[in-house]
Amino acid sequence: MKNYLFIILFCVSINAFSQNYLFFNPSSKKLFGTTPVVTSTCNLSFDSVVVSGSDTTYYNFFGVNSMQIQADTCGFWGGPYCNPQNQPTWIGQKIEHTLSGLYRFFNLANDTLTFAMNINVGDTSLFYANASERFTIIYDYADTISVLGNNDSAHFYRIWHTDNAGTPIVSPLHQQTIIVAKQWGLVNFFRIDSFPQVEQPLALLGNVSPNGGMNAITSEMIYDYQPGDEEQYHLYQNCIQPCPPWLQYDEYEKYLFLSRNLTIDSLIYTVQRTRFSAGDILAITDTFVIAYFRHDTIATIPFELYDGKNRSLTYNDYCGQYYWTYNIYDPFQNVYCASENCWGSFDIGCCPNAHTSLIKYIPGIGLYRYQYNSIQFFAGNTYGAENIIYFKKNGIPCGTEQVVGIETPLNALQDISIFPNPSTDGIFSIDLSSSHLNNFFIDVYDIMGNKLYETSATALSNTHHLYLDKFSSGIYILRLVSNSATYMQKLIISR
Secondary structure: OOOOOOOEOOOOOHHHHOOOOOOOOOOOEEEEEEOOOOOOEEEEOEEEEEEEOOEEEEEEOOOOOOOOEEOOOOHHHHOOEEEEOOOOOOOOOOEEEEOOOEEEEEOOOOOEEEEEOOOOOOOEEEEEEOOOEEEEEEEEEEEEEEEOOEEEEEEEEEEEEEEOOOOEOOOOOOOOEEEEEOOOEEEEEEOOOOOOOOOOEEEEEEEEOOOEEOOEEEHHHHOOOOOOOEEEEEEEEEEOOOOOHHHOEEEEEEEEEEEEEEOOOEEEEEEEEEEEEOOOOOOEEEEEEEEEEOOOEEEEOOOOOOOOOOEEEEEEEEOOEEEEEEEEEEOOOEEEEOOOOEEEEOOOOOOOOOEEEEEEEEOOOEEEEEEEEEEEOOOEEEEEEEEEEEEEEOOEEEEOOOOOHHHOOOOEOOOOEEEOOOEOOOEEEEEOOOOOOOEEEEEEEEOOOOEEEEEEEEOOOOEEEEEOOOOOOEEEEEEEEEOOEEEEEEEEEOO
16 A cells, blocks of 8 residues: 555646636645544645646656665765656556546545545546445535635535445445535545545645745744643753753743734734742843744645655644644755755764654644754753643643743742731741641742841741741742742732
8 A cells, every 4th residue: 555645737728727626726736634533644735737628637657766776976965875857756657537427436446436536516427446345425515614714615415335235334434525616626625545445534734836835934823822822832851971061951931922913014012921940049030022924834835745754743632632744854964966856864974863852733732842862072962842831722721831940939838828928017927737747948049049037947847937027028939849849929018
């Protein structure tokens, strides 16, 4: 069974496509994925179109083949091995279409599937039959559809799978939908390379000219936030071998989006940011403006390089909310070698695996990147991440929030409360009644991290009094440590 599927065509006079609701737009490229949840994607295209009288023939071609070839002249840029761009990948010989609306698919098994898409609502048309089974399409209705915000009108067909006596056969294709849109052409279909053995429904993910699905990812798609949305990143980097301190960090940043301003060319947000480094007592909170150019292209889905594995689109469930996710896994730095007409790894001699990364672009949520290794000639391998560990979208939280700064102590003590807080006289009472502490230490810091007060005590009563009556009005940080557990809290003196 082939790993790659089919469909995408081009280069023919628009006069040959005078009818509406055809399978293929003359200048389109397409990506399809298995449904209902996209677990894999496939690059579908046609290399050439030949018009003869009223008939049009599409010759499938294009797409990255799984077989590698050795590059002869591309040593540095080509690999030495790379994936060729000149191998057919899908269904065999060709697809034929007539202006009467009849399509014939010639698949790898030399069977012919015939589709008459110009039938009326309620009519049926047989497209495949053998000695034991029959596949028929029923034209159900016409409606408007939207793919990632792009609208088009479409015809909806349904597959009816039966034995030759007309008894329905329960199969992956029975009752599946075929959708043909007016501008985009084929939107929902199924794998057909070894039909009927291959019965995988497909759904449109990307389409170019006209624009439909997801074929280019822009800043406006990725960074589409609303006031009240939240997001928290964990950013870290370290080295496998010893390396300079400036190459090492471990920190958290949390964004709260306060306002959104949409201009002709930009998305502008006012953001409250809270950030701290792991191990720090204090967090730094500030408010700033961040802008994204709406039309910046972050990624264009590379049809020529798309294989559904190293590059894929998936429709993922994030805590009950579904978002498209563009996944890029690069075991090598892929580069194009023009003289060999292929894509291959960036070969730097002793270190062929110069870069390994998994990047996720999630429209409306942001960029998620983790575990990358890059060669630092002076420092050895580095590894790090830029992980989205928590976000709140449409009021729904997802992930585990690492509350920043003093509010997120490790091994935190429980069942401790401080009152009054704020205090008007600088005297605080620490309720220990439920903590069962025996010995503990208390430190108090100002907001710059300077230690101002320290004491140790044995919990002989349920309440410990902290006398900061000589402190001026302001915000202070209390740290209470018992054994290896820590409790931290803000103290406010307001006179």
